[in-house]
Amino acid sequence: MRSPVDVLIRLLDPDVPIPAYGHPGDAGADLVTTEAAELAPGERVVLPTGVSIALPDGYAAFVHPRSGLAARCGVALVNAPGTVDAGYRGEIKVIVVNLDPRESVRFERFDRIAQLVVQQVEKVRFHEVAELPGSARAEGGFGSTGGHAAVDVAEGGITHGGNSYASVVSDREGQ
Numbered sequence: 001m002r003s004p005v006d007v008l009i010r011l012l013d014p015d016v017p018i019p020a021y022g023h024p025g026d027a028g029a030d031l032v033t034t035e036a037a038e039l040a041p042g043e044r045v046v047l048p049t050g051v052s053i054a055l056p057d058g059y060a061a062f063v064h065p066r067s068g069l070a071a072r073c074g075v076a077l078v079n080a081p082g083t084v085d086a087g088y089r090g091e092i093k094v095i096v097v098n099l100d101p102r103e104s105v106r107f108e109r110f111d112r113i114a115q116l117v118v119q120q121v122e123k124v125r126f127h128e129v130a131e132l133p134g135s136a137r138a139e140g141g142f143g144s145t146g147g148h149a150a151v152d153v154a155e156g157g158i159t160h161g162g163n164s165y166a167s168v169v170s171d172r173e174g175q
C-alpha cells in the first residue's frame with residue numbers, strides 16, 4: 001500500500017472529528033456538519049464542516065455525496081463533486097439538497113453528510129489551434145454510442161489519423 005499524503009488540517013470547532021476513512025481501502029474520508037439542519041422537500045442548504053485544509057500543490061479535494069444518504073433519503077450535493085482548490089484555506093462547506101418529493105430530512109450536529117476525496121490533478125497549458133487532431137469518437141457525444149442516435153465517425157475523424165498535432169495557431173496561453 002502506498003503511504004498516505006500528509007495534509008494539514010485546522011479544526012474550527014472544538015469537538016469536530018478529523019475526517020476519517022470508514023475502511024482502509026476507502027477513497028473518501030467522511031465530512032460531518034457542525035450545524036443541525038432540517039430540509040423540506042426540494043430545499044437546499046450550505047452546511048459547515050468545521051474543517052479547513054492546506055493541500056500540497058498539485059492536489060485537489062473533491063466533496064462527493066454519500067451513497068447511503070442518497071439512496072435512503074434522496075440527499076444530493078448540488079455541485080457534486082465540489083472542488084476544493086489547493087490554495088483554499090477557508091472552511092469546507094457542503095451544498096446539500098433534499099431531492100425527496102415528500103419527506104423532510106434532518107441532520108444532527110456531527111452527522112456525516114459527504115466524503116472528501118483527495119486527488120492529484122494536472123495543470124495544463126492550453127494551445128489554441130484551428131483544427132484538432134482526429135479521433136475515433138470525433139464529435140459524437142450525448143448518447144452517440146446508443147441505439148437512437150446516428151454515430152458520425154466519417155467526418156473529420158479517424159481519417160486524419162496519426163499522432164501529430166494540428167499546427168498551433170497562436171501561443172496564447174490560458175491561466
Ligand SMILES: O=c1ccn([C@H]2C[C@H](O)[C@@H](COP(=O)(O)OP(=O)(O)OP(=O)(O)O)O2)c(=O)[nH]1
Pocket residue numbers: 063079081082083084085086088091092093094095
Ligand atoms: O463543495 C465545495 C466546493 C467548493 N468549496 C470551496 C473550496 C473551493 O476552493 C472554493 C471555490 O469553489 P469553486 O471554484 O467551485 O467555486 P466558484 O464559484 O468558482 O468560486 P471562486 O470564484 O471562488 O473560484 O470553495 C467548498 O468549500 N465546498
Ligand SMILES: [Mg+2]
Pocket residue numbers: none
Ligand atoms: Mg472557481
